Amino acid sequence: MKLRTRLTISFCIIIFVPILSACLVLFGFQKSHMKTIEQTYGIESKNYNYLMNSVQLLNRYTKKNYEYLLSETSKNPDHFLDRAYLESVNKELDEKYSYLIVRKEDKLIYVGKKTEGLTADDLPEYEETAPNAIAGTYVDGDEQVLIKQIDFMFTDGERGSAFIITSSHELLPEIQSLIVDGFVSIILILLFTAAMLIIWIYQGIIRPIKKLEVATLNIQQGNLDFTLETDGKDEISELCASFEEMRKRLKESAEKQMASERENKELISNIAHDLKTPITAVKGYSEGLLDGVADTPEKREKYLRTINSKANEMDALLNELTLYSKIDTNRIPYNFNKLNVAAYFNDCIEEIGMDLENKNIGLAYFNYVDNDVMIIADPEQLKRVVNNIVGNSIKYLDKKQGLINIRIKDVGDFIQVEIEDNGRGIAAKDLPYIFERFYRADASRNSATGGSGIGLSIVKKIIEDHGGKIWATSKESVGTVMYFVIRKYQEVIQDE
Structure with missing residues (x-):
């Protein structure tokens, strides 16, 4: 019940209930006492106006x-x-x-x-x-x-x-009793009405306010693990419901903050773990060079190539960490441009192909999009998406002959990119979580499959910032297909 309605009803109760109750009680008392007066004093008239006239009353009885x-x-x-x-x-x-x-x-x-008493003269x-x-x-x-x-x-x-x-x-003692009984009854009616209103107001206003007070004290003490029960549709209940919603959001915010702190610690731990391996290799090979272990030109070249490779791994990890910090604060530096789909992906595939060829991994590329299709995208960030997906596929290739297929399709208002590999695949229980930060389907950590666990979460963020969507399908021991879509660029034709 709305507070305004409650106050209106309270006002009506205060005014009308005592009056109506007093009239009913006095009417009952009058009937009872007048019957006694009639029986005691023999007054048979049904008109009780004489009760207001003492001379007439004394005359009658x-x-x-x-x-x-x-x-x-x-x-x-x-x-x-x-x-x-x-x-x-x-x-x-x-x-x-x-x-x-x-x-x-x-x-x-x-x-x-x-x-x-009276004398003869009186x-x-x-x-x-x-x-x-x-x-x-x-x-x-x-x-x-x-x-x-x-x-x-x-x-x-x-x-x-x-x-x-x-x-x-x-x-008459009966009249006196009627007056006393009427006065007592009115007092009792007023007390009853006041008690009824106090209970009603307490139930509807004071009790919810007490609940709010307890809830506020819990939040003040940092306790968010409680529930503020609400029932009704009045203003106090709505306030309690809003307070409960605030508590839930505070709890969610606190849990997110705690999760973020855990993720940051996990990220630092992952990065530290992944940096340790290349740093150890760089130290070992550089000491080998200093100690003269690499005593032939071929060994020195091999050592230097290894040091360069490990340095590149460390640089990639640090770049990923830097990008993650920008994502976490929504400060990714996008530079959107109008891109021709065919030309852009041809260049990407050419770069990826050279790297895969060096790793003895096969690459198949299929472009089903017309040559004039355009998109609006940040070329550097979109290339990061493709490279991260391909790099993730490379990590989990377990076949003797690895193979990656890239397909570009036209799906109406979007272009769809499919990157398929023949790796170990992803378990069905892990598939819904692969785009979450720090989630790793492979819990083991080694130099072959290491990583910070934020690569696919970065990919998802970039695609969503482009107005697109990303998802995946996979079968264990068969392979995985990553899909993402980006909206086409369409010229707006203005009527003259």
């Missing part, structure tokens, strides 16, 4: 008591002279936070409140109108009470009044 006393005053007024009867009536009123006062003439003959005068069971007199004094008055005549002819006194200070 002594209504039945008032009607009962009104009936008794008309039927048996002398009951109000019976203290036991008055106590029973007062006890019932006491449950409704009310009490009874009975007046005869100007004297109070019964006061149901044990503590100091009570209203005798009413001349008919009694009203709904109305009452509200006295706003120290005791703030609602007084319901019933005037009647005792059998002896004296006037009397029965008063139901209800204190407005007292609230």
